[in-house]
Amino acid sequence: MNRAFAIEVHGLNKSFDGKPAVRDVSIAVESGTICGFLGPNGSGKTTTIRMLCGLVTPDSGHGTCLGYDIQRESDQIKRRVGYMTQAFGLYTDLSIRQNLDFVARLYQVRRRDEVVDRVLERLGLAGRQHQLAGSLSGGWKQRLALAACLLPEPNLLLLDEPTAGVDPKARREFWDQIHLLAAEGLTVLVSTHYMDEAERCHSIAYIAYGRLLARGDADAIIRASDLATWHVVATHPTRLALELEARSGVDMAVAFGNTLHVSGRDPARLEAAIAPYRDDPSLAWTAATPGLEDAFIALMDGVPDSRR
């Protein structure tokens, strides 16, 4: 057992009805860090997370979660992992407190009432504890779900798109909470589609079409994408984007307001492609570093979706 890694899995594969959902995925997450798990819809994030906590049996591959074998010791893993499902998974016809009490009983939490009180307090749910879970808005539901994960005092949190459909302020608070938890020693694997959230992670794993395409911190991912980027301010950015994308050497041109982010994998060919436009006085060009999102899109374009 390697104490430094809370999650360490190698070559996980899973197919559903002959269609591969996860292919050869290896992930290692250091204890006490936050790992962002990114990838387009249907890329296999949920399936991977389920394999980590024993809800889905991998076709092949092996590894450990908190030192326990993911195939043979899933009971041990379940006891020590807080898994927050993608869809709200608690009972809408129970109150917040009743839900937490139920979870605490299943985990045989000692001094249950105290622990529930503490978690309610920690997540600011105490004032609403008698409200039915079904009547909560997205942000509050997500807090309740996190509260339920924290009850058994897990060593590892697996959060599957916890902030989908949650407003920015609630998202911010949620992430503050996650950082606090990591500082206390918890390891967190969190899947998300938000770039600002990805940037708050210690490391990132990027998966597309079931394959792990990049691993590392944000800079490493950007480096791995091998992308050169220019920003250009234009009066008609959309029209310009279409023109530029048609040129070879430009892999993508995306408008952010009046600014266009133009990127290509080969810096020289990119420069050649934009050369005719550099002299246009109505356009203001600046060389830029590519963003995480640019890197992801470039990575994704690089792999053919062999499932189609």
Added chain:
Amino acid sequence: MNFGGPFFRFWAVLRKEFIQMRRDRLTFAMMIGVPILQLVIFGYAINANPKTLPTAVVAGESTTFTRTILAAMENTGYFDITGAVSAAEADAMVARGDVLFVVTIPTGFSRQLLRGERPLLLVEADATDPAATSNALSALNLVVQTALARDLSGPLANLNAGPPPFELRIHRRYNEEGITQYNIVPGLIGVVLTMTMVIMTSLAMTRERERGTMENLLAMPVRPSEVMFGKIIPYVFVGYVQVLIIILIARYLFAVPMIGSLWLLSGVLVVFIAANLAMGFTFSTVAENQLQAIQMSIFFFLPSILLSGFMFPFRGMPQWAQWIGEVLPLTHFLRIVRGIMLKGNEARDIWPEVWPLLAFLVVVMSVAMLRYRRTLD
């Protein structure tokens, strides 16, 4: 303006419904299966005029006359005479429901007959289900009139001239007045429990799955058996409340007797309720959604109500239907509840019906445990 608008929109909805109907294969199969099931049961299995009913004979003597009478009874087609037994044995056989009739031929029957004293032939019928025995009892009158016509010829012809040579006394046991409610109301306990208990638990797991709470439940350290018992036992209490209500109504509205022990009935009820709950739980591990779960429950309920002897006499059904009936918990429970309430059955009388319930319970629970998946793949 747009004249075809309503039609096209209606058409869009109709098409969508057909597409969805085709997706849910099981629902579709049920819609085809239920009428077929009903046709087969009503067409082949049900017979409101049951024949060859098991009959015991307590023979005080065996002479040409008595043999002729018994042969005449068998010739009606209604009686299937199993052999001669002692009076005590015959009593036990009726109590257990092994036979529906006991024919008692008193000693000296033939001598009295010859003297023209019109001896008594006693036929006791298990009248808990009046419908099962009434036709057979009517047929007996003809036996009395004609059975001995050939034997009483020549010098004995004068015995044939007047009133029938012997007297028939019919004794309807357990339900002297042939009140149908005595049979139906206790049976309803079983029917109501079968319907509600199976449906309730059949929704147990499908509801978790449909509401999206299943994954969370699986991710927590709880064992299948813990989930099953936790979900089944609350309904045992619901079942008892239902039974209490029916028994009170049976007693005070329909004056149905409660001859046996209420405690014995309560004890057996646990087994019967559990058997139905386990059945429902098994359905819920198989069904993909709540609609399917309810359809499976109906598919179980239909044969239960039709082949158990609740609606139609059990003995009237062909052998294959009786075999199906013997598998169903309701069949055995009906015999138990009627036995206890109307006949005053005791534990040893009903044991032959209790162990099939226990066997059913064990098998169905094992299936449920095998079917309960702890993963999502």
